[in-house]
Amino acid sequence: MSRGLFGTDGVRGRANTHPMTAEMALRLGAAAGRYFRRSGANSAHRVVIGKDTRLSGYMLENALTAGLTSTGMNVLLLGPVPTPAVGFLTRSMRADVGIMISASHNPAEDNGIKFFGPDGFKLSDEAEAEIESIVAGEIVPADPARIGRAKRIDDGRGRYVEYAKTTFPAGQRLDGLKVVIDCANGAAYRAAPDVLWELGAEVIPLGVKPDGSNINAGVGSTHPEACAQAVLDHGAHLGISLDGDADRVIIIDEQGRVADGDQIMALMAARWAEQGRLRGGALVATVMSNLGLEHFLSARGLRLERTRVGDRYVVERMREGGFNLGGEQSGHIVMTDYATTGDGLIAAMQVLAAMADTGHSASTLAAQFDPVPQLLRNVRYAAGADPLSAAEVRAVIAQAEARLAGTGRVLIRKSGTEPLIRVMAEAENEAILREVVDGIVAAVEKAA
Structure with a gap:
């Protein structure tokens, strides 16, 4: 199935601009309701909706509610709560689906819609593609007697x-x-x-x-x-x-x-391994995680399982392999013993627990390894452009990979949430590192 609406973390965009419009939110809600509602069943169907504090959240919340109730879903509105709370409450409240309205770390002008299944985990690519196909077609509403209700849940945060x-x-x-x-x-x-x-x-x-x-x-x-x-x-x-x-x-x-997600994961992996809690003897992280983290784990007899960028892909690998710790350098820390998605607060509490348990300072605990020099730069491109397909860009990337062969690595990718090309490289020699990244960025900017 084709996927054009959903990115690596739900549907994202600028508020009041496609696809983050009230009209599209209404269709997404109706499509999700049709997808999750069991055909012909008489039992109640629940969806919980949380949001962050963006002004556009009111608009999208109301539009989603209209779409969902039109297909027979009963909507439970949580108000402003963290994304992991939506995953938790979807399971706790026995809902068929959970929805978080948020653009995460993006500016206030942006917003997004993330879906969680009844197990509290983000939907698979296949499920999102199916919802997208329903959006593109004719959505059949519920009979008048089966239109859903909406209710505000006041104690969701509590x-x-x-x-x-x-x-x-x-x-x-x-x-x-x-x-x-x-x-x-x-x-x-x-x-x-x-x-x-x-x-x-x-x-x-x-x-x-x-x-x-x-x-x-x-x-x-x-x-x-x-x-x-x-x-x-x-x-x-x-x-x-x-x-x-x-x-x-x-x-x-x-x-x-500052300690990023790699340092936090290193601390947790080492402690959990010592306590016999780290399942599979491995940590799951993305291709963006520093080589220093991989060396740190190897020295302790642990493995680093790498995935494509996106916490959803980390979670998928964790579930496939039975691992219970994973995350991203950006700070998504996934602990499936506690949560179905990244949870910044609970991850921070693991650091605090280490401080309380050992008496060590944060500076001691949050500097687990010396990172290999890494440089990441973003290049914005116009809608419809495809700078990575340009022959001159591919040639510069190939030259950079050859130059770093055996001593570093290059990773070039499109962002799944913004019109950005992310150019990342690692190398022991920082001068060469800068030259390599600058050369690729210049080529991409010219093509963009």
Whole structure:
């Protein structure tokens, strides 16, 4: 089946521009309702909908609700909650489908729609393609007597808060720890500070005043410098920087230094392996993860299983191989013992648990390996353009791969959520690294 509507993480775009329009959201809701509704069954069908704090979330929430109820689905509206809360509550509330309205780390002008199946996991490519085919066709509405209802769920956030606390080691507390929590003015702006405070930490909140247009604006995991400065200003022991929907996290140590998802995964993999908790003796990560992480794991007799970019593909490999830890360098940390998707808050709590358990500082725990020098640059291209197909671009990439053969690697790919070409390379020699990336970027820019 063809796929043009769905990207690597649901449907994304600029608000009020195709496909992020009220009309398309209504059709997506109706198509999802038709896909998940069992034909001819008389039982109730539920869908839970969460969102982040973007202004356009109101529009898309109402449109999705109209589409879903028109095909007989009963809609449970959670309001602003983290993406992992939607995965959790889809299972907990025995829903047929979960939907999160969010563009994650993107600016407030963007938005997105992510779907979760009844098991709480994101839909497969095949399921998304089927929904896309329904969108393109004629959607049959329900009989008048079977139109669905909509209901606001007031305690959805509270249910997630209580669950998140159960993932922290029983009997441990965070007393004496001062923690900066940057919620990116996004979906976790109330839940994350509540969890940390209830576990005993002294909480310094940042990015907790959403106004509909300031999500990810100078704060959050894409702008960790704000959290780093707050850590230094307040003399905090740790900084936790979430993104707009709280499914990814960046850690800041007490010296204001940033630790990405690779360092967090290295810490967790080593600790879980020592505790006999790491299933399959492996960590699942994407092709973007640093070679230093691979060397770190190999030295401990562990494997790094690589996948294509996208936390959904990490999760698919984890489920196929029976692994329970995976993630992305960008900060998606997936722990299937606890969650069905990346959960920035629960991942940060694993770091806090290590601090409480060992007495070590964040700077000690969050620097598990020396990364191989890595450089990533993004090149924006116009709609309809395909710069990677240009002969001159392919030739420059081939030259770069030959130059780094045996000493590094090159990874070029299109973003699944934005019109960007991502140019990434790794090499021990930083001068050569810059030359290689600059050459590829120049070629792509010319072709774009």
